[in-house]
Amino acid sequence: MTDSAHIPVTQLQPPGADSEAVACSNCAACCCQLEVMLITETGVPERYISTDDWGGEVMLRLDDGWCAALDRDSMRCSIYEQRPLICREFEMASPECIEERRGMATIYR
Template structure:
């Protein structure tokens, strides 16, 4: 179910309608949470980010369920990104 963007609020967002919009953001890995190596990209300076596929989606997202396949080992930034927060609503409005 897609919620019209003009009516988005934190009370409209739940796990059942999330659409994983935040999984299109660049995610820096700033602490060791156990992210599997196959999902990590490193730049020439050694900075680590979550690998994204050609279309911009995080490589750890299951495309059919839009669920994180490494949820227990997701980066700290993903853990701190709160569903229904202002940042969440802003990202949803960009993609829905």
């Protein structure tokens, strides 16, 4: 194989190695698979609300486990301005964010 035919390999940093490298734009929306309880009124449209086994309101998750409000094409929240308080507090590159990314490390290989 010649050098011109060689495809370079890019080594990605593991999640959490550098908080500057952590961004929603390079994530697999792993936070969108978490259980999200609705504890305040933010205007979440009814079609995205479900009831859990204990009678509490939660974000609806589809059969694939992802939040129903997640746009599958862009992997971004389709109701970002009306997202629940928990989603607002789950900050990019926070310890919780990094821990969730670490838990889904196979996506980043």
